[in-house]
Amino acid sequence: MSKPSTATPDELHRRLGVSDAVVIGLGSMIGAGIFAALAPAARAAGSGLLLGLALAAVVAYCNATSSARLAARYPASGGTYVYGRERLGDFWGYLAGWTFVVGKTASCAAMALTVGSYVWPGQAHAVAVAVVVALTAVNYVGVQKSAWLTRGIVAVVLAVLAAVVVAILTSGATDAARLDIGADATLGGVLQAAGLLFFAFAGYARIATLGEEVRDPARTIPRAIPLALGITLAVYAAVAVAVMTVLGPGGLAGAVAPLSEAVRAAGADWLVPVVRVGAAVAALGSLLALILGVSRTTLAMARDRHLPHGLAAVHPKFKVPHRAELAVGVVVAVLAATADVRGAIGFSSFGVLAYYAIANASAWTLGPDEGRPHRLIPAVGLVGCLALAFALPLASVISGAAVLAVGAAVYGVRRMVPARH
Template sequence: MPLARRLNLADAIAIGLGSMIGAGVFAVWAPALGAAGSGILIALAIAALVAFANATSSAQLAAVHPVAGGTYAYARAEIGPWSGFIAGWCFVIGKIASSAAMAMTFAAYAAPEEWRVPVAVLAVAALVTVNCFGITRTALLTRILVVITLLGLAVVTAAGATAAAPGATPDALPDATLYGILQGAGLLFFAFAGYARIATMGEEVTDPARTIPRAIVFALSGAVVVYVVIGITVVSTLGADAIGSVHPLADVVAAAGWAGAEPIVRVAAATASLGALLALLTGIGRTTLAMAREHDLPRFLAHVAPRWHVPRRAEIAIGLAVIGIVLVADLRGAIGFSSFGVLLYYLIANAAAFRQHGAARHYPRFLQVIGALGCLVLVSTLPVLASLAGTAVVLLGIGYRILRLRVTRR
C-alpha cells in the first residue's frame, strides 16, 4: 500500500528544521569545542559547507525519485542495489544512534540525573506512539516544537549578549589544530544532517519534484543561521568552560545572571530534543519501509497500517532499537557513531547525484565532488572508537545481505 501525500512545503520545512534545530544545538558544543578548540567557528563553517553540498545532492535526487527511502532509493536507481543497501543501512544505524542522542539530551535537561534513563525511554515510547497515528499529526506537533525551540534560543542569545560585557571575558579556548578542527566539523555535522528527513518522506509530500528541493534548501539555510548565532554566543560567554558542560545553553543564561530564564531554556532544550527525535523516528521508519519492500530488511517491516497510512511495524522496531542504545550508551559515543553512519550515507548520495545528467541535473557537479570529499575527510577524523564501532556494524549489515542473497538463490 502506498503512503498518502499529505505534507505541504511548510510541513516539510518544519520537519527539516525540527531535525536540525534539536538536540544538536543544545548538546553538540561540548564535544565539538573539545576537539576544535578556538577553531570552532571554522569547524562550523566546514560542517555547513559539506552539509550544503550534500543537501544539493539530496534535493537533485529527490526531485527525480520522489519515493520513500531517501538515498537508499536514489542509489538503487542511479548506481545499483548494493550501493542502495549500504546507504540505507548506514542511514538507519546512524540515525538510530542520533535518536538515542536526542532522547538522552531531552532527559538531561528535563529530569534529575537519577531519572534520566527512564525518562529518555519514556520519551522514545511516547513519540513512537505519536508516529503510529499518522504523518499529519507528526507535522503539526513538529511545527509547535520548532516555535518553542526558537523562542528558547532567542532567550539564550539575549542573555549571552548581556554576559559578553567588559569584565566578563571567559577563559580562552585551547589552541586549534587542523585535525581537531576537522574532527569538530565531523561532530557538528551530526547537528546539520536533519534535512535528509525531508527526502526520506518523498512519498508523503505534495508536488515532490518542486517541494522537496525547496524545503531542503530553506530548512538548511535557517539551521545554519541559528547555529552560527548560538555558536558565537556560547564561545563568547563560556569560552573554555563550555567544554565540560552537560547543558551549555543553560550555563550561558546562568553566566548572564538570568537565573529566572534558566527554566525557559531547559524547557526549550527538552522541546527541541523531542522535535528532533520525532522527525528522526519518522525518517528512519520510511527508509526501513523502503528497504523492507526490497527484502533488504525483513519483509514484515514493509507493512503499512491501512487506516493511518504509516509503517507501524517499522516504527515500533526502530523505537525498540533506540531504547536499547539509551540503556547502554553515552551521549558522546552516540554522536560520534551517528556522524560515522550519516557521513557514509551522504558519500553515496553525492556519488548517485554525480551520475545524473540532462534534465535531472539542477546543480553543478563540483558541488557533489565537494560533498563527497568532505564526507571522506570528516569521517576519517572522527573519534577512533566511534569509527571502529561504525565499521563493525556496517560490515554486519553487509554480511546479512550476503547471507540473505545466498538463501534466496537456493
C-alpha cells in the first residue's frame, strides 16, 4: 500500500508509479502519429524511411535521457520550462514553456478534430468539442483517472497495430525487396523524415511534465521514460517494416491512409474499419496526454506569473491544477469549434525540437553529483534537435521561428512594463 500523500494545499499529489508513468508516455507517443506520419516521411526519404526512423529514435533517446535526469533532479510540474529556468535562466525556461503551451494547444485542437473526422466526418467540429469537454472532465477529477483511461486506450491501439502487422506479414503479399533501405535516399530527405517522425516520439515529455505527481520521482522517471520510448520504437519499427513490404516506398508516399491501404493490399479488407477505430482511439489518447501536459506547464508558468497567477490554483479535493485544466479546455474547445487547424500546426514539430534543444542544453550544465548523463548524450541531442528542426519543410521552420519570436517579444515587453511605474 502506498503511503498517504503529504502534499500541501498548493501542491499536486504523488499518485503515479512506474507503470502509470510508462502508460501515460505510451499514450502520448503511440497516438495518431503512427497512422499519419509514415506517408509524409516516405515522401521525404523514399526507401530511407527506416533510416529516418532510426535517426529520430537516436535523437529521442538523447532527449529522453536528458529529460529523465533533469526530471529526477527537479520533480515539479512544467518539464523543460522548469529545467531551462533553473539551469539556463528565466528567459530560456519561459521560451520553452511558451513554445510548449502555444504549440501543444494547437495540437490539442488538431487532435480533437482528428477524432471528430474519424468518428463522424460530417460533424467533426461538434464531436471535437464534445471530446475536449469529456477529457477535461476526466482530468479534472484526478490524474489517476486519466492514467486508468490511458491504459484502456493504449491496450486498444496496441492490439490494432499488432493485428495490422500480423495480417500484413502473414498475407503472402509482402516483398522484402521493397524495403531496399536507402537506395534512393538523400541526406536531406532522411533528416526531414526524421524531423517529421520525431514528433511521434515526443510524448515522453508528458512523464516529465507530470513530475510533481509521480511517486519517488528520482527513481520512477528515469525508469519510465526509456521504457516507454523503447516500447514505442519497437512498435513503430514493426509497423513501418510491415507497411513498406506491402506498399513499397512509392506506394506509401502516395497513401492517404497508409495503414488502411496496407491492409487492403494484403487482402485483409475486414481490418479497414478496425484501423479507423484504432486511429480514432489513438488520437483520443494523444489528446488526453496533451491536455495533461499543457495544463501542468500552464500551472508552472502561472506560479511564476508568466501567465495569470490564478491559474496556479490546485483543487483542494482532487489535487489537480483545476483552473489551468479548465482554461486549457476552453481554449482548445473554442479552437476546435471555430477553425480547422489540422493543416496549420507545422510549427509544432519545430517547436517540440526547440523545446528539447533547451532540455539538452540544460542537461549539459548538470554536475557529476547531480546525475549528469555522459556529456555525449546532451551534445548529440542538442545538435540533433537543431539539425532536424531546420531540415523540416520551410513553412514549418518559418512558422515555428515566428512563434519563438513572438514569445521572446512578449517576454521582453513584460520585463519592460514594470520599469515604467
